[in-house]
Amino acid sequence: MSITSYNGSALIAMVGKNCFAIASDRRLGVQFQTIATDFQRIFEIHETLYVGLSGLATDVQTMYQRLKFRHKLYNLREERNMRPETFASLVSAMLYEKRFGPYFCEPIIAGLNEDGTPFICTTDLIGAKQLSKDFVVSGTASESLYGACESMYKPNLEPEELFETISQALLSSVDRDCISGWGGIVHVVSADQVITRTLKGRMD
Amino acid sequence: MLDLRLLEPCSLQSSLAACADPQVLGAAPPTFKLPAVADLDGFQKAAVQMVKPAKGTTTLAFVFKHGVIVAADSRASMGNYISSQTVKKILEINRYLLGTMAGGAADCQFWQRNLGTRCRLHELANKRRISVAGASKLLANTLYSYRGMGLSMGTMIAGWDESGPGLYYVDSEGGRVEGKCFSVGSGSTYAYGVLDTGFRFDMTVDEAVELARRAIYHATFRDGASGGVASVYYVGPQGFKKMSGDDVGELHYKYYPVPEATVEAEMEDVTTS
Numbered sequence: 001m002s003i004t005s006y007n008g009s010a011l012i013a014m015v016g017k018n019c020f021a022i023a024s025d026r027r028l029g030v031q032f033q034t035i036a037t038d039f040q041r042i043f044e045i046h047e048t049l050y051v052g053l054s055g056l057a058t059d060v061q062t063m064y065q066r067l068k069f070r071h072k073l074y075n076l077r078e079e080r081n082m083r084p085e086t087f088a089s090l091v092s093a094m095l096y097e098k099r100f101g102p103y104f105c106e107p108i109i110a111g112l113n114e115d116g117t118p119f120i121c122t123t124d125l126i127g128a129k130q131l132s133k134d135f136v137v138s139g140t141a142s143e144s145l146y147g148a149c150e151s152m153y154k155p156n157l158e159p160e161e162l163f164e165t166i167s168q169a170l171l172s173s174v175d176r177d178c179i180s181g182w183g184g185i186v187h188v189v190s191a192d193q194v195i196t197r198t199l200k201g202r203m204d
Numbered sequence: 205m206l207d208l209r210l211l212e213p214c215s216l217q218s219s220l221a222a223c224a225d226p227q228v229l230g231a232a233p234p235t236f237k238l239p240a241v242a243d244l245d246g247f248q249k250a251a252v253q254m255v256k257p258a259k260g261t262t263t264l265a266f267v268f269k270h271g272v273i274v275a276a277d278s279r280a281s282m283g284n285y286i287s288s289q290t291v292k293k294i295l296e297i298n299r300y301l302l303g304t305m306a307g308g309a310a311d312c313q314f315w316q317r318n319l320g321t322r323c324r325l326h327e328l329a330n331k332r333r334i335s336v337a338g339a340s341k342l343l344a345n346t347l348y349s350y351r352g353m354g355l356s357m358g359t360m361i362a363g364w365d366e367s368g369p370g371l372y373y374v375d376s377e378g379g380r381v382e383g384k385c386f387s388v389g390s391g392s393t394y395a396y397g398v399l400d401t402g403f404r405f406d407m408t409v410d411e412a413v414e415l416a417r418r419a420i421y422h423a424t425f426r427d428g429a430s431g432g433v434a435s436v437y438y439v440g441p442q443g444f445k446k447m448s449g450d451d452v453g454e455l456h457y458k459y460y461p462v463p464e465a466t467v468e469a470e471m472e473d474v475t476t477s
Binding site for chain 2 (some may be wrong): 007008029031032033034131140175176177178179200201203204
């Protein structure tokens with residue numbers, strides 16, 4: 001089995017009207033065996049910037065720790081939070097540093113610019129950035145996720161509608177993948193609030 | 205990649221004609237032409253690899269005081285992709301004999317239907333029903349003759365005959381083993397854990413059905429390659445009966461309901477006049 005499908009994961013980020021949503025499954029497994037159903041893949045960098053990491057679980061945790069460290073240092077030096085595009089470039093640079101022995105994770109970056117417009121992008125495991133206007137997906141169920149998002153996505157959705165759309169896309173995709181699922185978690189972030197909900201999904 | 209151009213239409217028709225001949229059918233297992241290929245071993249290895257990914261499943265069967273319980277999940281997976289959540293893995297060979305499916309679906313379906321045919325012929329020839337031991341032996345001997353050719357089956361034959369309940373495990377390596385409790389597939393270890401803990405020989409039928417359902421549910425929770433619907437059958441003196449077919453997604457919330465979050469009541473502003 002490939003190293004990126006050793007633990008299993010599924011992630012989506014979607015753009016709405018002055019808001020974004022980022023969602024992931026909650027399973028941690030070792031090939032076919034399920035170990036945990038509360039594994040955290042989406043991390044807050046600051047109030048309006050979230051990063052989701054798919055792939056090998058140990059690299060998910062290490063990448064998060066390194067990114068958190070770099071952002072804290074940036075905060076101390078610049079006395080402000082990082083902008084999403086800058087953070088995306090940071091992620092890309094950190095991944096390319098390990099070009100010949102990479103981290104086996106594929107991050108999704110989602111944030112709000114200063115003017116309130118949402119920003120999402122994803123990179124591959126060695127840092128190739130891919131910006132998107134509508135949605136980005138990552139993980140072992142990525143093919144199903146692309147299909148579901150492509151058919152369910154509509155632009156300019158309000159936060160509640162965006163929550164419904166991203167939840168349905170995630171749940172229907174992980175129901176076709178053996179190694180992701182076992183629940184879900186969604187963060188819908190607007191300029192003034194963050195709504196976090198866990199999803200009731202199939203536990204098989 | 206398999207080269208399937210070798211399976212020409214003319215050779216397929218002649219082997220079909222042979223199968224339809226009533227004298228051939230039942231006297232010996234159906235014969236299949238070997239592919240006319242230079243490297244037969246290589247071809248067989250490629251064929252095995254093509255069928256192989258299909259052993260993700262959980263099936264179980266056990267004997268208890270009142271008969272035999274047979275249970276299975278319903279997921280078919282090809283690698284990590286779930287190809288179906290509604291596969292029938294408990295095959296009804298005849299009214300008092302059940303077989304389970306693990307491994308290659310086509311192999312299990314074909315050979316168990318073939319077994320049903322041979323059991324019926326036995327009844328007609330001997331004026332009595334075949335025993336579970338006899339039926340499982342027919343299947344095991346057939347599979348042994350195809351040993352090494354890439355069939356993939358791990359099946360349990362369960363039934364009720366004159367000597368009471370019977371349960372045998374038969375696989376494509378040609379093995380046949382009698383027993384009181386079996387579980388087959390990638391989720392079998394999880395099912396054994398629940399089964400061995402809760403088993404008592406003198407359970408009632410309902411308790412046994414619930415134990416089997418729980419075992420399949422726990423296997424589908426832990427094993428990625430098992431899921432879908434947990435089907436449970438009971439085989440007693442009157443033959444088999446399907447006892448339940450519950451969606452495993454709903455079973456989870458029935459066994460482990462999500463506690464209602466206590467909603468804090470907001471303090472109403474008391475208007476002072």
